[in-house]
Amino acid sequence: MPIDPQLLKDLHKRRETALLGGGEEKMAKRKEKGLLPARERLLELFDEDTFQEFGMHAKHSCKSFGMEKKKMPGDGVVTGTGYVDGRPVAAYAHDFTVGGGALGRIHAKKVCDLIDYAIKAGIPVVGVNDSGGARIQEGVDSLSGYGEIFYRNVQCSGLIPQIAIIAGPCAGGAAYSPALMDFLIMTRKNANMFICGPQVIEAATGEKAELAQFATADAHASVSGNIHLIAEDDAHAIELAQTLLSYLPANNIDDAPHHLRETMSLDPIKRxxxxxxxxxxxxxxxxxxxxxxxxxxxxxxxxxxxxxxxxxxxxxxxxxxxxxxxxxxxxxxxxxxxxxxxxxxxxxxxxxxxxxxxxxxxxxxxxxxxxxxxxxxxxxxxxxxxxxxxxxxxxxxxxxxxxxxxxxxxxxxxxxxxxxxxxxxxxxxxxxMGAEGAVNIVFGKELKASDNPAAKRAELIDSYRDEFAxxxxxxxxxxxxxxxxxxxxxxxxxxxxxxxxxxxxxxxxxxxxxxxx
Structure with missing residues (x-):
């Protein structure tokens, strides 16, 4: 007996709703800023037609502060697996068009379920961070969600590669998940990462600080050392992640992805x-x-x-x-x-x-x-x-x-x-130590008493290099x-x-x- 056409129609309608995220208008505004929507970020990462989404129909369960009336497709995060250059990878991307990508209980569960899957499968995890932080309406559930993600980041550490892409805001506690991962890539534009913003810093310490001084990719790459690579835009960030994965094994038991040549180049290189x-x-x-x-x-x-x-x-x-x-x-x-x-x-x-x-x-x-x-x-x-x-x-x-x-x-x-x-x-x-320093320490008095200290020093330096260095x-x-x-x-x-x-x-x-x- 064929499946009821109405059921198929309902399925397709639900999928279309999920694929639209926060709506066409919000999607368009993101693209105007040069930002890829969350799902497109993952499609760019994975080989064509290999993305298998997890939890497309998940939604929040919060019923306070008017949240029961809000429709939030996917609860603000897209998760799933796919292949990168023919090798399996798990990945998630915050969807800023849905509630600012803020994290709530179901959002966190989707991420945790994906990481658990990656641990069992022994495959890398890539996370695209672009979120307004904790969902205030869900209170301690949001904090608990972050804690569960941090816990899994630590369980993954040393087990499977973890790569974080910072492609939007990443503030407060949200910054610690990327910090617990192996590599951090941050886009030069449209992204910032910090624990306390300028207003909080000024209120607490009296210091006036601009985001450019501590929260941008340039600041993190050159001053704090919090990130490993700067990307010019979303596409470049994804390209850098793909390159990183090409040097890393799927997990700590696999060998590195060597591509050994049949013959080694053993000729001397005079250069x-x-x-x-x-x-x-x-x-x-x-x-x-x-x-x-x-x-x-x-x-x-x-x-x-x-x-x-x-x-x-x-x-x-x-x-x-x-x-x-x-x-x-x-x-x-x-x-x-x-x-x-x-x-x-x-x-x-x-x-x-x-x-x-x-x-x-x-x-x-x-x-x-x-x-x-x-x-x-x-x-x-x-x-x-x-x-x-x-x-x-x-x-x-x-x-x-x-x-x-x-x-x-x-x-x-x-x-x-x-x-x-x-x-x-x-x-x-x-x-x-260097020859000059050693000679000055060991033969200082002798040099002072010498008739020609410069010549004597040069002689002793040469002797030290020959005999001791x-x-x-x-x-x-x-x-x-x-x-x-x-x-x-x-x-x-x-x-x-x-x-x-x-x-x-x-x-x-x-x-x-x-x-x-």
Whole structure:
């Protein structure tokens, strides 16, 4: 017996109502601002015809403050699964056209149900944030909804990748769900994120602050370090999310999505020999080294605008996915400061979670000196780098290009911190401190008594470099694997990387380490 046509008619009518969200007029106004509607954001994310929506017919159950009269299709959020480049992903998008995308009990349940599904399926979660915050009319139910989402964000952490896109307002408690996720992408226009707005700040502290100072993508990317990537618009944000997913496995048990080549490129690359200046004090751009080391146009930098003295990002080397951590001599001479330590430690831990090998490029004169750094806790923050590398069990390959001094040498993944392979260029200097500083401390009195202190200092500096800082001295003591010609860097890293992809390392059982937060 065929299905009753009236039932089909009713179904189609209900779907059409849901698809319209807050109505055609509100949809049009959003598009005028360059904003995609919630459902279109997900359709852009997923491969064509793969989006399977969850909870299209859900609606709020609040009957106070006149809410019983309001129609809110989908309760202000669109959720579902689909495929991104042929791989399954779960995603949700707040619908600002429906009640400002504010969160209520059913709204939160839809998001929680989707995350629970992602956990069971072992697939990534992408969340598009564009919401007016908690639905005041639902009171504590809204707060409880946020709490349940936060709880699931934490359950997902280290289990499946989580990517947040901030594409509209994200204020108050709503900001903490993105903050608990692995990566945050924020659009430069139409988006802001903060805990307390300008009016609240002024009322509480007397300070006058504009949103541009603390709530925009530029502020979060360069000052607070709360976000990882800036997008120009919705479409660009979705593109960045898709690129991120291409470097990440579906979950913590899967291997990274390597696309290994049949043959490795093992020929020497002479350009490496010319990239780094002979003078250890001369700056250079480490991006040039990364571009030659990685497969062409595969380096995807993470947090490019924050703590620029350390460069982090994903790349491929002969098709193998790697995370790259590199000192940037062009900025603060490549020193590790508080922000760089936080940035580096976080990135290393993400790589370790998702079985992504780490390649570390070293040219570090030490931790950044200064009263402010000391008072703000450089010891605690710098220790995060030590902790992150020492606790990482993924393949770790280190290349020492020039300076590697003191505690910063250790913090940039020395053999003592668990590096599987450590290569050094002939230009490398590995020591407690730089030659000039060491000579001044050890031979200060002798230099003052010398007839020609300048000549004597130069002699002692050369002697110190030869006897105490030479890469061959470190190699003689088995602290490095080999001293190599820079031109051999890619072949050495690629060979080592491919041999280490089968690495399995276990640690004593425990709940978790106590990282110095």
């Amino acid at each position: 490496f020999n010319d990239l780094v200046p002979a003078d250890p004090k001369s700056p250079f751009d480490v991006h040039e080294v990364i571009d030659v080391l990685a497969d062409e146009e595969t380096f995807f930098e993470i947090m490019p605008d924050f703590a620029k003295n350390l460069v982090t990002g994903f790349a491929r080397i002969d098709g193998a996915v790697v995370g790259i951590v590199a000192n940037q001599p062009n900025v603060k001479a490549g020193c590790l400061d508080i922000d760089a330590s936080d940035k580096g430690a976080r990135f290393v831990r993400v790589c370790n979670i998702y079985s992504i090998p780490i390649v570390t490029l070293v040219d570090v004169p030490g931790f950044f000196p200064g009263l402010e750094q000391e008072r703000r806790g450089i010891i605690r923050h710098g220790a995060k780098m030590l902790f992150a590398y020492a606790s990482a069990t993924v393949p770790k390959i280190t290349v020492i290009m020039r300076k590697a001094y003191g505690g910063a040498y250790l913090a940039m993944c020395s053999a003592d911190l668990g590096a599987d392979l450590v290569f050094a260029w002939p230009t490398a200097e590995i020591a407690v 030479s890469p061959y001295q470190a190699a003689a003591n088995a602290f490095i694997t080999d001293v190599i010609e820079p031109a051999q860097t890619r072949s050495c890293v690629s060979l080592g990387l491919h041999s280490l992809l089968s690495k399995r390392e276990t640690r004593p059982p425990k709940k978790h380490g106590n990282i110095p937060l």
